[in-house]
Amino acid sequence: MRARRCDFHTHTSMSDGELLPMELIRRAAALDHRAVALTDHASFSNLDWIVQSLAADCKKADAWGIEAIPGVELTHIPVRYIDEAVRKSRKMGAEIIVIHGETPVEPVERGTNNAAVSNPEVDILAHPGMIDIGDAELAAKNDVILEITCRKGHSLANGHVVAMAREAKATMLVNTDTHSPQDLSTMAFAHTVASGAGLTPEEVRGALVTNPERMLKRLKRD
Secondary structure: OOOOOEEOOEOOOOOOOOOOHHHHHHHHHHOOOOEEEEEEEEOOOOHHHHHHHHHHHHOOHHHHOOEEEEEEEEOOOOHHHHHHHHHHHHHHOOOEEEEEOOOOOOOOOOOHHHHHHOOOOOOEEEOOOOOOHHHHHHHHHHOOEEEEEOOOOHHHHHHHHHHHHHHHOOOEEEEOOEOOHHHOOOHHHHHHHHHHOOOOHHHHHHHHHHHHHHHHHHOOOO
């Protein structure tokens, strides 16, 4: 069976993306995606309406044969309140929780990576920058997935993330962090990003096929 693209980190006009949730879903379906998660930037100020708004469109995605998953990217949350934000996200109905990691191009509070990988309720640590081996090992222990990102700037540390994930035996995924229509990637482009980050052919298949399938099972979307 031919593998289809899954992308678990995207943004819509509900935060700083350019597309309505339904349009983003449609564009992903047109690119033959199997699944797309809508994970708009969220904090305590907007969690409730973000999740509700995304879920409303995701429920209608069955018309196009794509799994559309409502979630959040908890962004610039003070480290001491990350666990509280995760709990509130689940309570609001977020099916997938992404934490905005310590990317090299934004002033994310130090310790965010550690708080994210210490919480088994977190699904993905996005663009974790210069993550250290201790945090990568915690990610493996708590089944928090480390993201290899297609996004310019954030991707500067992809090679380091791969090295740490490999040493710690942590799970990796390739996500786009889509904000604009052109950001959505084909399987071929995601393969290029993964290979460019230093993944072996076997690891590329894991990040693009095996691990997304595992994520869908985890979300009961397989």
